[in-house]
Amino acid sequence: MIVRKERILPLKGKVLVTKGAKVKAEDVVAETLLPGKVVPFNLANKLGVTPAQLEKYIRIKPGDQITKKTILAENAGLFGLGIFKSEVHSPVDGEVESISAVTGQVLLREPRIPVQVKAFLDGVVTDVIPEEGVVIENKSAYIQGIFGIGDETTGELKMLATTPDDEIDAGKIDESCRGKIIIAGSFVPYHVIEIARKHGVKAIITGGIDDQDIKKLLGYDIGVAITGHENVGLTIICTEGFGKITMAKKTFDLLKQFDGKKASVHGHTQIRAGVIRPEIIIPMEFDESELVSKEASLPVLEIGTMVRIIRQPHFGTIARVTALPEELTKVESETMVRIMEAEFDDGTRIRIPRANVEVIES
Amino acid sequence: MQYDEKRLTRIVATDCGSTTTKAILIEYVDGEYRQTIRGEAPTTVEAPLNDVTKGVINATQELEELARLKYNNPNIKFMENGEFIIPRNGDLGVDAYVSTSSAGGGLQMMVTGVVASMTGESAERAALGAGAIVMDLIASNDKRMNHEKIERIRHLRPDMILMAGGEDGGTIKHVVEMAELVAGADPKPRLGSSYKLPVIYAGNKEAVSEIEKTLSEKVGLIITDNLRPKLETENLGPARDKIHDIFMEHVMQQAPGYNKLMEWTQGPDHQQVPIMPTPAAVGNIMQTIAKDEQIEVVGVDIGGATTDVFSVFTEDYVFNRTVSANLGMSYSISNVLASSGLANIMRWVPFDINESELRNMIKNKMIRPTTIPSLLEELVLEQAIAKEALRLAFEQHKEFASSLKGMQRQRDISEAFSQSTSGASIVNMMTLSLLVGSGGVLSHAPRRFQTVMMLIDAFLPEGITRLAVDSIFMMPHLGVLSEISPKAATEVFRKDCMVYLGTCVAPVGKGKYGKPALYAKLELPDGSVFEEDIPFGEIRLIPCEAGKVAKATLKASSGLILNAEKAKELSVDLHGGNVGIVLDTRGRRPFVLPTEKSDRIKYLKKWMRELKAYPEDILV
Numbered sequence: 001m002i003v004r005k006e007r008i009l010p011l012k013g014k015v016l017v018t019k020g021a022k023v024k025a026e027d028v029v030a031e032t033l034l035p036g037k038v039v040p041f042n043l044a045n046k047l048g049v050t051p052a053q054l055e056k057y058i059r060i061k062p063g064d065q066i067t068k069k070t071i072l073a074e075n076a077g078l079f080g081l082g083i084f085k086s087e088v089h090s091p092v093d094g095e096v097e098s099i100s101a102v103t104g105q106v107l108l109r110e111p112r113i114p115v116q117v118k119a120f121l122d123g124v125v126t127d128v129i130p131e132e133g134v135v136i137e138n139k140s141a142y143i144q145g146i147f148g149i150g151d152e153t154t155g156e157l158k159m160l161a162t163t164p165d166d167e168i169d170a171g172k173i174d175e176s177c178r179g180k181i182i183i184a185g186s187f188v189p190y191h192v193i194e195i196a197r198k199h200g201v202k203a204i205i206t207g208g209i210d211d212q213d214i215k216k217l218l219g220y221d222i223g224v225a226i227t228g229h230e231n232v233g234l235t236i237i238c239t240e241g242f243g244k245i246t247m248a249k250k251t252f253d254l255l256k257q258f259d260g261k262k263a264s265v266h267g268h269t270q271i272r273a274g275v276i277r278p279e280i281i282i283p284m285e286f287d288e289s290e291l292v293s294k295e296a297s298l299p300v301l302e303i304g305t306m307v308r309i310i311r312q313p314h315f316g317t318i319a320r321v322t323a324l325p326e327e328l329t330k331v332e333s334e335t336m337v338r339i340m341e342a343e344f345d346d347g348t349r350i351r352i353p354r355a356n357v358e359v360i361e362s
Numbered sequence: 363m364q365y366d367e368k369r370l371t372r373i374v375a376t377d378c379g380s381t382t383t384k385a386i387l388i389e390y391v392d393g394e395y396r397q398t399i400r401g402e403a404p405t406t407v408e409a410p411l412n413d414v415t416k417g418v419i420n421a422t423q424e425l426e427e428l429a430r431l432k433y434n435n436p437n438i439k440f441m442e443n444g445e446f447i448i449p450r451n452g453d454l455g456v457d458a459y460v461s462t463s464s465a466g467g468g469l470q471m472m473v474t475g476v477v478a479s480m481t482g483e484s485a486e487r488a489a490l491g492a493g494a495i496v497m498d499l500i501a502s503n504d505k506r507m508n509h510e511k512i513e514r515i516r517h518l519r520p521d522m523i524l525m526a527g528g529e530d531g532g533t534i535k536h537v538v539e540m541a542e543l544v545a546g547a548d549p550k551p552r553l554g555s556s557y558k559l560p561v562i563y564a565g566n567k568e569a570v571s572e573i574e575k576t577l578s579e580k581v582g583l584i585i586t587d588n589l590r591p592k593l594e595t596e597n598l599g600p601a602r603d604k605i606h607d608i609f610m611e612h613v614m615q616q617a618p619g620y621n622k623l624m625e626w627t628q629g630p631d632h633q634q635v636p637i638m639p640t641p642a643a644v645g646n647i648m649q650t651i652a653k654d655e656q657i658e659v660v661g662v663d664i665g666g667a668t669t670d671v672f673s674v675f676t677e678d679y680v681f682n683r684t685v686s687a688n689l690g691m692s693y694s695i696s697n698v699l700a701s702s703g704l705a706n707i708m709r710w711v712p713f714d715i716n717e718s719e720l721r722n723m724i725k726n727k728m729i730r731p732t733t734i735p736s737l738l739e740e741l742v743l744e745q746a747i748a749k750e751a752l753r754l755a756f757e758q759h760k761e762f763a764s765s766l767k768g769m770q771r772q773r774d775i776s777e778a779f780s781q782s783t784s785g786a787s788i789v790n791m792m793t794l795s796l797l798v799g800s801g802g803v804l805s806h807a808p809r810r811f812q813t814v815m816m817l818i819d820a821f822l823p824e825g826i827t828r829l830a831v832d833s834i835f836m837m838p839h840l841g842v843l844s845e846i847s848p849k850a851a852t853e854v855f856r857k858d859c860m861v862y863l864g865t866c867v868a869p870v871g872k873g874k875y876g877k878p879a880l881y882a883k884l885e886l887p888d889g890s891v892f893e894e895d896i897p898f899g900e901i902r903l904i905p906c907e908a909g910k911v912a913k914a915t916l917k918a919s920s921g922l923i924l925n926a927e928k929a930k931e932l933s934v935d936l937h938g939g940n941v942g943i944v945l946d947t948r949g950r951r952p953f954v955l956p957t958e959k960s961d962r963i964k965y966l967k968k969w970m971r972e973l974k975a976y977p978e979d980i981l982v
Binding site: 035037038039097098100102103105146147210211212221222223224225241242243271310312313332333334335355356 | 509512513516534538543545546548572667688693694697700701718721723726727732734735736738740
């Protein structure tokens with residue numbers, strides 16, 4: 001499919017590439033300077049005078065550039081003779097923001113901090129938003145995860161699982177995994193994550209993960225699902241959810257097909273207000289004329305559609321829709337819901353709430 | 363501006379929520395106001411439509427269609443050329459259109475004060491009362507270093523800031539210092555950068571000129587009356603009004619389509635009726651009802667992400683609202699587990715479950731928030747979690763809804779030995795008359811009995827308390843409607859909004875399981891009589907229809923009392939409801955569940971069976 005990514009600076013700045021340019025994931029495409037940290041500093045207290053008196057002794061004015069050597073204020077010393085004279089030096093390099101005669105406080109601003117935005121995926125710059133960023137497109141194999149932790153990273157895919165329900169053995173992870181994105185099957189326990197971290201693995205893709213292992217890894221429990229900026233040394237992407245859950249066969253097969261290829265991944269997850277899910281993007285060879293994305297359409301639930309069940313019972317399994325009755329139906333919990341009837345591969349049939357399935361796009 | 367029933371015969375009210383726009387039709391028929399029709403459509407504030415009025419039109423169209431069907435009259439029409447026809451002329455048009463809004467994340471504010479528990483808390487109360495989510499309270503004494511405060515202000519990006527601090531004639535230095543930190547942080551508004559961030563100053567009036575000097579260039583500064591002019595007085599009205607004005611003028615202007623929506627909301631004489639933030643409207647209707655019926659009320663709205671608690675207490679009808687931003691049933695469900703602890707959730711579950719299985723189930727609900735518990739066990743677990751979310755939100759509310767802190771009180775000799783201090787909670791469960799629940803887990807529980815069980819277990823009502831749910835979450839609409847017609851709002855509230863579930867009778871005090879606790883004799887409207895000496899640690903459910911009353915004689919055993927006057931005997935009328943009258947002798951202050959697990963499960967099953975909460979097969 002055609003993947004389109006906006007790469008935007010947090011503040012206005014400079015775009016470093018032009019429209020049509022071919023970029024690599026690691027290339028910097030835009031940069032800017034963030035305003036420095038503001039450091040409040042009570043100058044009157046330091047000098048031992050009242051805020052109103054400060055004016056007499058101050059040596060700076062708003063807008064002045066300062067270094068740690070700059071004298072911000074000094075008094076005249078005993079009897080105005082310079083005996084026991086005290087000087088107050090700036091605690092930081094930067095600029096004077098403001099001076100207050102009410103509180104005796106000065107605000108100093110540290111130098112600006114450079115920020116760079118990388119391309120994140122190999123592709124073509126198809127649009128430039130002046131001073132803000134760029135749009136990068138490519139043709140990729142694309143997989144959306146369900147939950148993740150850790151930031152954007154890139155690396156070569158390395159399939160370690162033999163089947164989608166495999167639990168990889170710690171012994172499979174060695175120095176050959178350094179800098180790679182490894183693929184586990186249904187589950188990855190804490191000790192395996194630890195070993196992966198030790199061997200410099202960039203990311204792990206797994207079907208499921210245990211809630212307590214995530215807690216051990218982060219040092220805290222995730223209260224609300226806003227993740228992606230954790231700094232635990234690697235990125236983890238769950239494709240199915242929490243607990244031991246077999247990876248969807250389609251996902252597994254796709255990852256296997258691209259074993260050894262470069263991929264861009266991230267663990268960003270946000271459930272409320274504009275859903276964000278982790279992504280696995282595997283760029284493919286393409287011609288620029290192919291960069292016409294299909295019109296976005298919502299997946300439709302209809303008879304014949306393949307669905308994945310995303311809540312107990314039958315969590316994680318795949319079925320084919322056989323009927324979509326209109327009327328509300330009572331399920332075991334006595335909740336009245338719209339249901340669907342579906343059939344598993346082995347021919348067994350079930351009735352489940354429509355809210356508890358995801359359509360698998362063909 | 364208020365109108366009577368001659369001028370208001372047909373009204374459309376909408377609530378533009380973050381996902382759905384809900385429209386209701388209110389009509390004056392046969393001498394009373396009734397809510398007659400409702401419709402809904404997805405909210406259209408985000409891409410691709412980017413215009414909130416599209417959702418309003420869609421929801422209103424559904425109303426029109428249903429009205430035509432209901433009255434078998436194809437000529438009924440509320441809108442023409444995409445706008446409301448006002449006033450009504452026969453089949454055409456409506457007399458008023460009013461609306462509330464919480465779309466786009468509602469109103470997000472940051473507040474500042476000098477002492478966190480005094481001016482800071484007053485500022486927080488003003489913001490919450492105006493319907494805001496308070497992102498942070500920054501105070502001179504909040505233990506963060508100044509540079510940390512600046513960093514925090516810079517990162518928050520609120521819709522506006524409310525600054526309080528200093529009683530009139532009090533500290534100037536601390537208030538100005540806070541203004542300097544705000545100026546240094548140079549905060550930017552959340553929506554759009556085309557305007558300056560509104561900052562309302564409601565602190566020491568003698569600091570005004572310094573505040574202007576410090577802030578007027580950097581932010582959109584608005585000065586209003588001090589919200590805490592003296593330590594012993596709170597004056598939140600002017601600050602709250604300013605928040606509403608700015609919400610309309612600045613914040614809403616930035617949200618797509620709101621310019622148009624603001625012109626649409628008007629009464630029969632084309633006078634504007636301001637759009638209200640949804641929680642402010644809910645607060646409005648609760649206060650109206652409390653004053654009208656002269657009762658104390660607690661209301662709760664439990665959502666996927668947040669839980670709002672509203673209360674009106676004391677003879678002055680003091681209103682309080684709290685938002686527990688991280689207690690909810692889907693998005694924040696895992697935070698409920700983190701805040702309450704596993705043991706507190708498990709104490710409500712009448713069966714064994716593997717701990718890691720439960721934890722993973724909760725996390726899976728968090729990442730797939732729209733799924734529905736299909737298995738009975740999962741429903742029981744979700745309702746156990748709901749009890750804890752409600753309990754925690756109510757605890758936060760009780761702590762916040764307090765008398766003013768920092769005051770010196772004159773005490774008479776009778777008070778000299780009591781423990782009451784300034785800052786004590788004004789929430790008194792013994793004098794509370796009505797507890798109203800709303801939000802999916804309460805309003806859509808498969809059995810209303812479950813709603814009653816969740817409300818009682820979470821809030822632990824004391825003495826005699828009526829229980830109700832908001833049928834379709836109509837309180838926002840009625841809150842904004844009460845601005846132009848309190849009569850219409852209260853009539854609809856009583857007849858169509860509230861679903862009365864019944865009354866809970868809970869004697870307060872300690873007892874021993876199995877020992878006598880309450881003698882109750884209920885003469886029911888159908889002529890039958892319920893009479894029993896109920897032991898401690900039991901629940902009884904006596905059916906009594908909504909609108910009917912049972913005449914009760916109640917006698918509490920030693921160690922237990924029945925009301926705020928500490929009565930041990932009472933003859934009272936108990937109101938019925940869809941569920942009935944619940945007699946709860948499990949004790950209060952403290953309310954304790956049996957510590958032994960097997961005992962606890964035995965009793966839980968007994969109570970759930972008595973309350974008809976779940977099917978028999980899960981309780982055997």
